[in-house]
Amino acid sequence: MIAPNPVTFGLAIASGSVYAGAEVVEHWGDIKTGTAKATKWVDHTAGTVGHDIAHGAKSAASKLNPTHWHF
Numbered sequence: 001m002i003a004p005n006p007v008t009f010g011l012a013i014a015s016g017s018v019y020a021g022a023e024v025v026e027h028w029g030d031i032k033t034g035t036a037k038a039t040k041w042v043d044h045t046a047g048t049v050g051h052d053i054a055h056g057a058k059s060a061a062s063k064l065n066p067t068h069w070h071f
Contacts, residue, residue: 024031
């Protein structure tokens with residue numbers, strides 16, 4: 001067996017890039033919709049996580065404050 005010529009690798013990469021670009025162009029509407037949904041989900045989830053962390057930190061700070069301890 002003879003190893004493929006470097007030109008063969010270049011042609012394979014070029015044709016794959018053209019195919020991938022054509023698929024992106026063909027499905028651009030779906031990509032935009034999916035990106036918008038993903039962005040909205042990340043924004044909502046990050047906000048919820050941030051709120052929960054802040055609430056937990058306030059709760060922990062309140063419990064660690066000796067002036068709130070009742071014996």
